[in-house]
Structures are given as C-alpha cells and as structure tokens.
Amino acid sequence: MQTVKMVVTGPFSAGKTEFIRSVSEIDVVSTERKISSTEEKTVKQATTVAMDFGRITVDEDLVLYLFGTPGQKRFDFMWEILSEGMLGFIVMVDSTRPETFREARSILETFRAYAPTPYVVSANKQDRSDAWDLDDMRHALRLDSKVKLLPCVATDRNTVKKILLELLYSILAEMEGEN
Amino acid sequence: MALRGNLRDFTVTQLLNLINLAKKTGTLVIEAPAETANISFRDGKLAYAQIGQEDNRLAAVLYRANRLTAGQYKAIQQRGPVSDKELGLLLINAGYIGQEEILGDLQVHFAEVIRRLFTWVEGFFRFENDAAPPEDRINIRLDLENLIIEGSRQLREWEQLQDEIPSLDMALKFADRPGSSIRNVNLSVEEWRVVSYINPKNSIRQIAAATKLNDMEIRRIVYGLIQAGLVEVIRPEGVPLSRREMARSAPRVDSEEQKSLVNRLITRIRAL
Numbered sequence: 300m301q302t303v304k305m306v307v308t309g310p311f312s313a314g315k316t317e318f319i320r321s322v323s324e325i326d327v328v329s330t331e332r333k334i335s336s337t338e339e340k341t342v343k344q345a346t347t348v349a350m351d352f353g354r355i356t357v358d359e360d361l362v363l364y365l366f367g368t369p370g371q372k373r374f375d376f377m378w379e380i381l382s383e384g385m386l387g388f389i390v391m392v393d394s395t396r397p398e399t400f401r402e403a404r405s406i407l408e409t410f411r412a413y414a415p416t417p418y419v420v421s422a423n424k425q426d427r428s429d430a431w432d433l434d435d436m437r438h439a440l441r442l443d444s445k446v447k448l449l450p451c452v453a454t455d456r457n458t459v460k461k462i463l464l465e466l467l468y469s470i471l472a473e474m475e476g477e478n
Numbered sequence: 479m480a481l482r483g484n485l486r487d488f489t490v491t492q493l494l495n496l497i498n499l500a501k502k503t504g505t506l507v508i509e510a511p512a513e514t515a516n517i518s519f520r521d522g523k524l525a526y527a528q529i530g531q532e533d534n535r536l537a538a539v540l541y542r543a544n545r546l547t548a549g550q551y552k553a554i555q556q557r558g559p560v561s562d563k564e565l566g567l568l569l570i571n572a573g574y575i576g577q578e579e580i581l582g583d584l585q586v587h588f589a590e591v592i593r594r595l596f597t598w599v600e601g602f603f604r605f606e607n608d609a610a611p612p613e614d615r616i617n618i619r620l621d622l623e624n625l626i627i628e629g630s631r632q633l634r635e636w637e638q639l640q641d642e643i644p645s646l647d648m649a650l651k652f653a654d655r656p657g658s659s660i661r662n663v664n665l666s667v668e669e670w671r672v673v674s675y676i677n678p679k680n681s682i683r684q685i686a687a688a689t690k691l692n693d694m695e696i697r698r699i700v701y702g703l704i705q706a707g708l709v710e711v712i713r714p715e716g717v718p719l720s721r722r723e724m725a726r727s728a729p730r731v732d733s734e735e736q737k738s739l740v741n742r743l744i745t746r747i748r749a750l
Binding site: 303322358363386405411415430432434441463467468474 | 480481482483484486487488492495496499500641642644645647648654704710711713733736737739740741742743744746747748750
C-alpha cells in the first residue's frame, strides 16, 4: 500500500480542521502527541500538541493522507517534520480576519523554505459578507500572480474538492515541466 | 466586499501598497482615536488627502507655501465661498501663479498629510469604492511608490521586520509589474546599492555582506522595496537542494509512475 501526503497549514482558526473534515472518509482525528523537546529551554515538562489527520483511499494500492498542522507558532517545529515527503501543501487563510494575513504569509514562506513543492492558497470563508476580495487578499498576502489563490468555504465539500484538484493539477504541471 | 480592518494588523504603508498595486479608485477612511483621515485615490494614485477638519482649501495651501501674502489670503477669504478650481483659474489668469505651481504645492501638501499618517498605529480603516473627493477641490495624480518607500523607512520595529522577511537566505528579483519602473523611483544611496545586487543568484544575506549592511538595515531596505511592489522574494537560483531538502521532497523515483499516481489522485478526488 502506497501512501502520499498533503499538508494543510495556516494560522490558528483559519479552517484547517473543517477543510480536512469535508473530504476525509474517516472522522478527522486530532492526534494529541506528547512532545518533550529538549530544544525548548523554557518548557520543563512534556508539551502536548494537536494535529488534524484525515484520509482518502484512492484504491487498494494508494491512500492520500491529509495532515493539518498545529496553527500555534510555538509548534512550528512540527511543521518541518510534517512537511517531509509531502506532495504539496495548502495554506488556509481566513478571509474575514486580515489580522492573520501577516502570519499566513510567514507560514507560507516557512513552508516554501522547507520544500520546493507546489502549493495553493485557500481564501476561506468567502461566503461571509465581511470577507476580503480575492484581488485585495492577493496584494495583502503579496502573492505572485502565478500562485493560485482560490475561494473556499471549508465546510463545503465541492469547494474543498476544487482546491485539492487545483493543487494536484499544479503538481502534475510541475512534473510535466521537469520532463 | 469588505476592505476594512485595524491599523494594528495593517500599517498605512501596507494599505497604500495594496491600493497602488490594485489601482484602486475610492476613498480610504481611517478613524483614529483623535481624528479621522480621508484619502482619495484614482487608479491607484493619490488624488486628495485630509485629516480632520484642517483647512485644505487651495488658498490655505498656497498661503502656507508662501505663495500668497497674509493680505492676499485674507482678501480671498473675505471674497466669499469660491471653489478651488475657480480660485485657481482666477489666480492663473491674474498672473499670480502658474498651474504647475498650484499642482506642485498641492502635491507637497497632500504628501505631507500622508507622512503624518505613517505615525498612526491605532485606528480602524475602510475603503469606500464609491466615495469621491470633495467636488470643489482640485485633485492631483501622485504616484505612491515614493511615499511607500518613505513610509517603510520609518519602520523601526525589529520584530515586524523579522516577521516580514524571516529568512535572509532567500533571493530577490524585480517584480514583473507592467507600468512600474525602478528608474522613476527615488532611492537612497544604500537602497540603490542593494538594487544593484538584485539577482536571483544572490541571497539577501549575500547582498547584505556586499553592501556592509547589518540584518536590520538590509531587512528595512528590502521591506521597503517589497512594499513598493518593486521586488519579490524568491528561492535563490542555482542553489542545489541540500540533502535534507532532497529528502523532504516528494520521491521522484520514476516520473511516469509519479504522474500516474497523481492522475489516480485526481480521478479519485473528482469522484468525491
């Protein structure tokens, strides 16, 4: 059985859990892990961190796992671990909370530095009246015109599917470009 | 759709950059604890700016610029209400002042208003697409890039700069933005030195070393150039993936097998 991985990242409360929940065939598991990190000098005891984990079975030989990163910055050491071997990643951004845009940009840059894999940016909560326009978000997030910024309502399976497909198309395009 | 928020999350410099890049037309209203500012734009260029109830009329602007004497200013005020456009024409026809001087003084005045806004860190902003500047005032057309760079120069907080540019191992390239040109922008000597090293092969760290700038200084300069939409951060060219990065990348054992795998994923996701 082959497994592939995609990572869903973004600031705290951007909609990562709902995104994975919309398409996962299993209930999204928030995996509580006890981490004791000797690098965290100020932490004298084991720290727990929650990650979201979802699954889509493709066929009897292939399974896609969706990992949602913990959004809090203090768990950014987990991001590097989660990014190893990923096919691509999705950055979720809450369109109604511009105060999180800077953090979203920082997370994006961090993941780009970890691995040169394709990614898309998902502007979540686009069904809300106080959601920022995609054009304005692109400028605020300083996204290159080639980066896909996609409207999303994380609780709507169809929009989540579209985002996963766009990421897969980007992955395929990069593979074909390499050839 | 809302373009609104809090200055705690978006600086005035960032807002100007967004308006410039998106070539917005409308009025940015900023409500600070003490005052409210109204700044109007047309196609991303500054058209008009006012803070509170300050006298922004042409006569006041020309008086402050020493184009009018106190006596002339008083006489104009006593004349009764007249629009700025009418006053401007009167003054030009009477030979007191030329059109370029009027526009120049208005540009200086409105730019000064913007500079004051750079110090605002508390307040709510909203962009009103349908709001135009007052009809009886003369509008200007001022490019925002230089003001943005100037605003960025005032940026002091180390933590904010680090947030904006977390890694000095990334490189820079000039933005592919139609209509913009680094030639039309006024840069300091240090900024020009940095610009002269911009090349996808040079990391920001290398540029800092070559220009003898410390971490803070190079971040401030690069931030200003990014905010003005002149450069973009990219991965350095020709830098081979480290062993760790290669281990992190998706396995590329067989490209046809990989493509087949992705196609299977696509088929499955479509069927959800």
